[in-house]
Amino acid sequence: MSATTSLPVAGSRRVRRYAVDLCRRHPRMLLGALLLHGLAALAGLAAPRLIGDLVEAVERGSSVAAVDRTMALLAGFVVLQAVLTRYARYLSQVLGEEVLAELREDFVAHALALPVGVVEAAGSGDLLTRTSRDVDQLAWSVRRALPEWVIAVVTAVLTFAAALSVGWWVALTCLLGVPPLVVGLRWYLARAKAGYLRESATYSQINATLTETVEGARTVEALGLGRERVRAVDVEVADSFDAERYTLRLRTVFFPSMEISYLLPTVATLLLGGWLHVQGQVSLGDVTAATLYVQMLIDPVDRIVSILDELQLGAASLARLLGVAEVPDDREVSGARPDGEQLDARDVRFAYVEGREVLHGMDLAVGVGERIAVVGPSGAGKSTLGRLLAGIHPPTGGAVTVGGVGLTELPLDELRGHVALVTQEHHVFVGTLRDNLALAAPPGSDDAAVRAALEAVDALEWVDALPEGLDTVVGSGGRALTPPQAQQVALARLVLADPHTLVLDEATALIDPRAARHLERSLAAVLEGRTVVAIAHRLFSAHDADRVAVVEDGRIRELGTHDELVAAGGSYAALWDSWHGTAAGPRGGEDPAT
Incomplete structure (x- = not known):
């Protein structure tokens, strides 16, 4: 089934506050763009006045030279408007790119800070939709829609002011278009945001289902779940x-209704202006200028209304992106410093879903330098225990501490110096193999340290065999690494990160059993003196461990050395006999790999 828990969406107040904050970060560029747009609009407003004066002059009997001068002035203002518009748009585009870059950086920072449990509960579809479709939609709004809308607003305001300069009566004709415009806008805005948020949510759900189906294609095929x-x-x-x-219906009702608000003022200006001219109260030039100004209002007002639809989409996308930052942190950094590296779990309980515990009061004390193997049937809670011991999730009950301090009370950077988790899941980033390993290396590490880490995990031989060695580009679009090789890269990162305690959650599951055995023997020299919690389904890990914890039904049923548990004849002994392939063969310290 697809995930049913969605990431939050920011409210309108939060969106407005963030937009205002972005504007405050770039006051000079914003004011410069507005000034240039205003000057360009003013240059464009000269034409109706000049044409009105020309009509009036012709009516009185103007000379050809006067007409030529007027046309030259018109040409000059057109050129001036073009130049000002060019630089205004350029500055707006630069501002838009800077704002978009900051938006993306903020979103990436917030997304990377999401608690792992929240991401797992929401599923990948929602986050993928926000990082793709919502970012793209917002990019369009910031780069195109918002600058065009600002231009339209500035032009509309100045055009209306110019129309009023002709005479007070123009205000009456313009006001006729206000009621249908206001009614239409109120009707549309009351419904548009919810409609577009629902639209985006459906894309998230489709992405989640498609992602699950593709990732589980083999399971779907094996179980006949295709239909x-x-x-x-x-x-x-x-x-x-x-x-x-639904959103299309909103637009098909809204936009035609707006046409009425555009046409009424123009018609009314012609009728009222004509009547006033007949009465001798205004000149023919004034009527011409007023009608042209009101006609000029149609384009910016139409753009304001049309682009408002794009801005609604952009606002919905911004609300979804900002919503990622509203996920509460599952860590409460206390500032306390661990006293040592002793790892303890006391009466630990955990539930992914409220009211449905998967761990029920576990107690486990991991001694410094000790190696503990956690075994048990699938679904018993081994991996969940490993995540809690690595500080990935906070327990819903009890405490998991290192040196007496709760793991989720430590900053992540400090936590990873104490405990690190490596699982079957791994990722090879796009870049050179050296870059992939340097992610975990301390500052100042050289190639010698990288090669030592690769040698420790038995990967140096195949790395040296690559065409360009450490400079070989891997990841998407580069050389494809096999699953075992990718896993070895992940383990080499651990060696470079040098944490005191390692939680290995079936970390060698993707490697051939003989290779895994060789790998673990290689790691043993590197991990000597470190604390290791190995969650494994291959029992040779348990055989080699100092102690073995048997997890069943969310509880630790048995805890002791390999020999003690085999001699006790309990659950571990049954697992050992089953895995070893004999129920009556030799027990004790025999290596099952031989």
Whole structure:
């Protein structure tokens, strides 16, 4: 099933506050762009006045030279407007790019700070939609829609002021368009944001289902779930279709109604202006100028209304991006300093979903330098315990501490110096192999340290065999590493990070058993003196450990050395006999790998 928990969406007040804050960061560029747009609009407003004066002059009997002068002035203002508009748009584009870069940086920072549990509960679809479609939509709004809207607002205000300069009566004709405009806007804005948020949410759900289906394609095929998955996508596409049809209906009602508010003032200006001219109260030039100014208002007002739709989309996307920052942190940094590296779990309880515990009062004390293997059947809670011991999740009950300080009370950078987790999941970043390893290396590390880490995990031989060695580009678009090689890279990062305690959650599961055995023997020399909690499904890890913890049904059922647990004849002994392939063969210290 697809995830049902969505990441939060920021409220309108938060969006406005963030937008104002962005403006405050760039006051000079913002004021410069507004000034240039204002000057460009003023240059454009000269034409109606000049044409009105020309009409009046012709009516009185003007000379050809006067007409030529007027046309030259018109040409000059057109050129001036073009130059000012060019630089105004350029400055607006630069400002938009800087604002967009800051928005992306803020979003990436907030996304990387999300608690792992929140990401897992929300699923990948929601976050992927926000990082792709919402960022793209916001990019369009910031680069294009917002600058055009600002230009339209400035032009509309100045044009209206110029129209009023002709005479007070123009205000009456312009006001006729206000009621339908206000009614239409109120109707549209009351519905648009919720509609676009729902539209984006349906995209998130479709992405989540598609991602789950692709990632679990083999399971879907093996269990014959193809039709069910197709039906699930069909339902979500239908929901997305309904959401888009709703927003389309809003636009088809809203935009035609706006045309009425545009036409009424123009018609009224001609009629009222003509009547006033007949009465001898205004000149023909004034009527001409006023009508042209009111006609000129249509374009910026239409752009204001049209672009408002794009801005609604952008605002919805910004609200979704800012919502990521509103996820409460699951860490409460106390500032306390650990006294040593003793790792303790006391009466630990944990639930992914409230009211459904998966760990029930676990107690485990991990001695400094001790190696503990955690074994048990699938679904028993081994990996969950490993995540709590690595500080990935805070326990919902009890405490997990290092040196007497709760793991989730430590800043992440400091925590990873004490405890680190490596799982079957790994990622190879786009870049050279050296860059991939340097992510975990302390500042100032050289190639000798990197090569030593690779040698420790038995990866140096295949790395040296690569065409360009450490300079070989790997990751998407580069050389593809095999799953075992990628896992070895992840383990080499651990060696470079040099944490005191390692939690290995089936870290060698993707490597051939013989290679894994060799790898663990290589790691043993590197990890000597460190604390290691190995969650494994291959029991040779348990055989080599100082102690073994058997987890069943969210509880530690047995705890002791390999020999003690085999001799006790309990759950571990049954697992050992089953894995070893005999129920009556030799026990004790025999190495099951031989």
